[in-house]
Amino acid sequence: MAAAAARHSTLDFMLSATADCSAILKGLQSIFQEQGMTETIHSWKDHGYLATYINKNGSFANLRIYPHGLVLVDVQSYNNDVKGRDGIEHLLNQIEERVKVLFHGSIKRVKRLPAIGRGEAIDRYWPTADGRLVEYDIDEVVYDEDSPYQNIKILHSKQFGNILILSGDVNLAESDLAYTQAIMGSGKEDYTEKEVLILGGGDGGILYEIVKLKPKMVTMVEIDQMVIDGCKKYMRKTCGDVLDNLKGECYQVLIEDCIPVLKRYAKEGRMFDYVINDLTAVPISTSPEEDSTWEFLRLILDLSVKVLKPDGKYFTQGNCVNLTEALTLYEEQLSRLYCPVEFSKEVVCVPSYMELWVFYTVWKKRTEV
Amino acid sequence: MAAAAARHSTLDFMLSATADCSAILKGLQSIFQEQGMTETIHSWKDHGYLATYINKNGSFANLRIYPHGLVLVDVQSYNNDVKGRDGIEHLLNQIEERVKVLFHGSIKRVKRLPAIGRGEAIDRYWPTADGRLVEYDIDEVVYDEDSPYQNIKILHSKQFGNILILSGDVNLAESDLAYTQAIMGSGKEDYTEKEVLILGGGDGGILYEIVKLKPKMVTMVEIDQMVIDGCKKYMRKTCGDVLDNLKGECYQVLIEDCIPVLKRYAKEGRMFDYVINDLTAVPISTSPEEDSTWEFLRLILDLSVKVLKPDGKYFTQGNCVNLTEALTLYEEQLSRLYCPVEFSKEVVCVPSYMELWVFYTVWKKRTEV
Numbered sequence: 001m002a003a004a005a006a007r008h009s010t011l012d013f014m015l016s017a018t019a020d021c022s023a024i025l026k027g028l029q030s031i032f033q034e035q036g037m038t039e040t041i042h043s044w045k046d047h048g049y050l051a052t053y054i055n056k057n058g059s060f061a062n063l064r065i066y067p068h069g070l071v072l073v074d075v076q077s078y079n080n081d082v083k084g085r086d087g088i089e090h091l092l093n094q095i096e097e098r099v100k101v102l103f104h105g106s107i108k109r110v111k112r113l114p115a116i117g118r119g120e121a122i123d124r125y126w127p128t129a130d131g132r133l134v135e136y137d138i139d140e141v142v143y144d145e146d147s148p149y150q151n152i153k154i155l156h157s158k159q160f161g162n163i164l165i166l167s168g169d170v171n172l173a174e175s176d177l178a179y180t181q182a183i184m185g186s187g188k189e190d191y192t193e194k195e196v197l198i199l200g201g202g203d204g205g206i207l208y209e210i211v212k213l214k215p216k217m218v219t220m221v222e223i224d225q226m227v228i229d230g231c232k233k234y235m236r237k238t239c240g241d242v243l244d245n246l247k248g249e250c251y252q253v254l255i256e257d258c259i260p261v262l263k264r265y266a267k268e269g270r271m272f273d274y275v276i277n278d279l280t281a282v283p284i285s286t287s288p289e290e291d292s293t294w295e296f297l298r299l300i301l302d303l304s305v306k307v308l309k310p311d312g313k314y315f316t317q318g319n320c321v322n323l324t325e326a327l328t329l330y331e332e333q334l335s336r337l338y339c340p341v342e343f344s345k346e347v348v349c350v351p352s353y354m355e356l357w358v359f360y361t362v363w364k365k366r367t368e369v
Numbered sequence: 370m371a372a373a374a375a376r377h378s379t380l381d382f383m384l385s386a387t388a389d390c391s392a393i394l395k396g397l398q399s400i401f402q403e404q405g406m407t408e409t410i411h412s413w414k415d416h417g418y419l420a421t422y423i424n425k426n427g428s429f430a431n432l433r434i435y436p437h438g439l440v441l442v443d444v445q446s447y448n449n450d451v452k453g454r455d456g457i458e459h460l461l462n463q464i465e466e467r468v469k470v471l472f473h474g475s476i477k478r479v480k481r482l483p484a485i486g487r488g489e490a491i492d493r494y495w496p497t498a499d500g501r502l503v504e505y506d507i508d509e510v511v512y513d514e515d516s517p518y519q520n521i522k523i524l525h526s527k528q529f530g531n532i533l534i535l536s537g538d539v540n541l542a543e544s545d546l547a548y549t550q551a552i553m554g555s556g557k558e559d560y561t562e563k564e565v566l567i568l569g570g571g572d573g574g575i576l577y578e579i580v581k582l583k584p585k586m587v588t589m590v591e592i593d594q595m596v597i598d599g600c601k602k603y604m605r606k607t608c609g610d611v612l613d614n615l616k617g618e619c620y621q622v623l624i625e626d627c628i629p630v631l632k633r634y635a636k637e638g639r640m641f642d643y644v645i646n647d648l649t650a651v652p653i654s655t656s657p658e659e660d661s662t663w664e665f666l667r668l669i670l671d672l673s674v675k676v677l678k679p680d681g682k683y684f685t686q687g688n689c690v691n692l693t694e695a696l697t698l699y700e701e702q703l704s705r706l707y708c709p710v711e712f713s714k715e716v717v718c719v720p721s722y723m724e725l726w727v728f729y730t731v732w733k734k735r736t737e738v
Contacts, residue, residue: 006433006441010377012487040409040421047427047447052409058416062431064375066447070488072375074443078416078435113494114502116482118381119439124501125482132493132504133483134723137691159690159725175725178718321528322506349547349720354503356528356544356720 007085008076009115011092013099015069016106021048024065027102031094032061059084061091069106071099076118088115122155126170128355130322136163136352142234147226154234160352162234164203166227172203173352174237180205182348182359183276183315191215197265197272197307199258199300200279202227204239211242211251218251221258228253262303275304277316298333301362305337310364314341318358321347327358340365376454377445378484380461382468384438385475390417393434396471400463401430428457438475440468445487457484491524495539497724499691505532505721511603516595523603529721531603533572535596541572542721543606549574551717551728552645552684560584566634566641566676568627568669569648571596573608580611580620587620590627597622631672644673646685667702670731674706679733683710687727690716696727709734 015024029039029051037053037060051063059077066072073095075088096110114135117124124138136157143154153165161174172179181187184206191213198206198220207220222228232243246253254261258279277300304314319326334343343362350357384393398408398420406422406429420432428446435441442464444457465479483504486493493507505526512523522534530543541548550556553575560582567575567589576589591597601612615622623630627648646669673683688695703712712731719726 006435006439008379008441008443010485010487014488040411042409042421042423042429044425044427050421050423050429052411052419052421054411054419056413058413058435060411060419060431060433062429062445064429064445066375066427066488070375070447072377072445072487074377074445076431076433076441076443109488109492111487111492111494113485114496114500116379116502118379118441118480119383119435119478123478123480125480127483130506131483132506133485134503135501137499137501137724175718349544349718351718351725354723355506 005120006076006078006118007088007115008074008118009088009092010075010111010113011073011095012109012111013069013071013103013107014109014111015071015103016108017068019069019071019103019106021065021067024071024099024103025049025051025063028063028095028098031091031098032063035091037061059088069108085115126165126168128353129169129320130355132355134354136160138163143230145226145230147224149224150227152224152226152230154230157352161237163352164227164231164235170352172205172235172238174235175351176205176238176353177209178348179317179350179353179357180209180238182346182350182357183278183317184209185274185313185315185361186346186348186359189274189313191274194273195271195309196274196276197221197304199262199275199277199304201276203231203235204228204243205235206276206278207251207253208238208240208242211248215250220251220253221256221261222253223255223257225255228255259299259303262300262307266303266306270307271309271312272307273309273312275308275312275314277304277314279316294329294333297330298336301333302338305339305341305362305364308364312363314360314362316360316362318345318360320353321356321358330360334362374489375445375447375487376457376484377443377487378457378461379444379480379482380442380464381478381480382438382440382472382476383478383480384440384468384472385477386437388438388440388472388475390434390436393440393468393472394418394420394432397432397464397467400460400467401432404460406430428453430460438477454484495534495537497722498538498689499724501724503723505529507532512599514595514599516593518593519596521593521595521599523599526721530606532721533596533600533604539721541574541604541607543604544720545574545607545722546578547717548686548719548722548726549578549607551715551719551726552647552686553578554643554682554684554730555715555717555728558643558682560643563642564640564678565643565645566590566673568631568644568646568673570645572600572604573597573612574604575645575647576620576622577607577609577611580617584619589620589622590625590630591622592624592626594624597624628668628672631669631676635672635675639676640678640681641676642678642681644677644681644683646673646683663698663702666699667705670702671707674708674710674731674733677733681732683729683731685729685731687714687729689722690725690727699729703731 032053037055040052042050048067049065053061062074064072124136138155140156150167155163163173164171193216196218202222346359401422406424409421411419417436418434422430431443433441493505507524509525519536524532532542533540562585565587571591715728
């Protein structure tokens with residue numbers, strides 16, 4: 001049985017405020033009626049009209065006429081084949097032409113958005129971190145599994161390659177070397193013979209890039225084996241062959257929660273030249289119940305700084321550049337660590353994110369001599 | 370008077386195919402009724418239900434229940450204040466909770482998209498070249514004028530700075546130095562003491578960057594004075610002060626159609642080291658009536674190659690990487706010029722485009738000696 005899916009089309013007109021609601025209704029209703037659609041009209045005293053048109057084939061349309069000249073047309077159709085699409089485009093074209101003929105002088109704007117697919121087998125809508133609606137060019141669900149920790153999806157984008165989406169958040173696409181380079185210090189660091197600790201990073205991108213640079217030893221601590229399993233199979237442009245084994249000449253991958261590992265290293269006095277936190281985005285909520293998230297972030301930061309050599313560097317991603325409040329809160333955490341730190345930040349365009357992203361470099365404040 | 374604007378919210382459920390349509394309707398209708406909304410139900414024999422709920426305040430909701438478990442909720446509201454928004458979020462939360470209680474075991478997916486603003490004074494929806502719906506973080510209309518050639522908008526994006534939009538196409542944002550660098554040859558060219566011709570380029574970005582590189586002479590031919598007027602005022606991060614005068618020490622700007630200028634130069638035997646075509650995107654239509662567009666493109670190409678020194682280079686932007694058919698057609702034109710040429714292409718991430726973009730380098734084929 002074919003999966004149920006609908007297509008929602010819109011066509012909006014902004015007319016001058018003096019436009020006559022009932023004239024608009026009268027001008028357009030025949031178009032729907034000619035399609036054999038059944039009309040139901042509701043009118044408000046002060047809020048204009050809603051006309052609903054129902055088609056025998058299961059599709060329907062709303063014509064909502066607001067006072068002051070806003071006219072919104074919605075067509076929802078179950079029939080998602082090419083013929084059905086053409087029919088709806090034809091209907092919208094007719095409406096647009098009619099409005100242009102009847103209200104020519106009073107049209108301020110006509111807007112037709114790309115139709116929205118609803119309930120499709122492949123979900124192409126993955127809003128940005130700052131809450132904007134964006135449609136991706138996704139054409140295949142490559143991997144979709146629930147691990148004990150999160151939902152893991154790998155979806156194929158025509159332009160970005162495979163995209164890793166963890167619990168609904170776009171994490172990294174095969175196009176996103178810019179992300180990996182930014183969280184490694186944007187090419188300004190020398191990793192040769194260095195000790196590196198990666199927190200998270202299950203897609204393998206950071207590990208793959210650093211291993212190329214002849215480090216002494218890279219330890220990656222990723223809690224979710226299933227992320228590694230999915231990425232080593234479907235994100236090979238990102239991770240190469242580095243996840244095929246959990247141990248290599250100059251690296252090891254620990255499948256563990258990073259908190260106890262960090263505590264163990266801190267206790268043992270084990271130190272790193274670089275700690276790269278690739279765990280999670282900064283939470284955007286500032287409500288009291290979220291305090292624990294910031295405490296968790298601070299715990300990670302404190303432990304990371306503890307295992308950092310005096311001249312070591314801590315790299316992490318921050319958030320999208322528009323979430324200024326969350327970025328400020330993050331920076332406040334940096335001023336509350338057990339030892340004083342300084343930081344710099346950089347704004348980077350990560351192709352698959354569709355928004356600019358902030359990356360942080362943190363280091364222990366040098367004591368003035 | 371406040372401008373008319375509406376807000377369209379959606380909430381979609383994919384339930385297992387055995388879900389009972391009338392049970393879903395019965396389970397949800399009380400939520401709408403508790404809001405004082407008036408119900409109208411239409412039922413199809415084979416296509417499920419459409420329930421329309423009308424509120425006294427002018428807002429309304431559709432509950433469309435398709436067979437095989439697709440349930441789509443739409444709420445459209447005229448009342449675009451915070452209180453109204455909260456009310457709708459609350460309504461959608463109630464529906465989501467109820468569905469989760471009643472149909473817990475059969476929910477395959479729940480999807481709530483960011484609400485769509487319709488008829489707002491600031492239009493934030495500018496689809497990509499490959500036809501995807503994307504919402505920009507636009508918060509101000511900086512400039513909006515019709516020139517004799519096109520509609521010119523400059524809109525302010527929180528993250529990208531001001532964005533130039535020509536007849537609905539996103540052209541360039543202040544964040545998009547990557548575009549200018551790509552169409553100049555990605556930093557691999559030496560412009561010192563070179564003769565450069567820019568076709569179009571009214572935002573001044575290319576001119577501004579090349580003038581920094583001590584060329585002998587840059588000639589820019591832009592047809593639309595109003596683009597220059599808008600950009601020199603509102604795109605200063607892109608063009609600096611280079612458009613403040615149409616003539617500088619090593620550049621001149623001609624406000625002219627580039628075709629007669631190219632013909633004049635070709636006739637005079639005037640030659641350039643670099644010709645940079647920043648005119649228009651490749652047309653995506655391949656229908657017969659569009660033949661003239663390709664002929665126009667080929668005319669520009671032929672004339673440009675004519676005024677190119679034997680070792681000169683022609684740079685241009687192509688199209689978004691997904692429009693492979695248009696790209697292929699463009700490359701076919703390159704094989705049909707008056708003299709044989711070779712070309713290379715590069716895919717670049719231009720921040721404000723929200724899609725990867727192809728840039729071309731074209732040069733005269735060297736004759737084997």
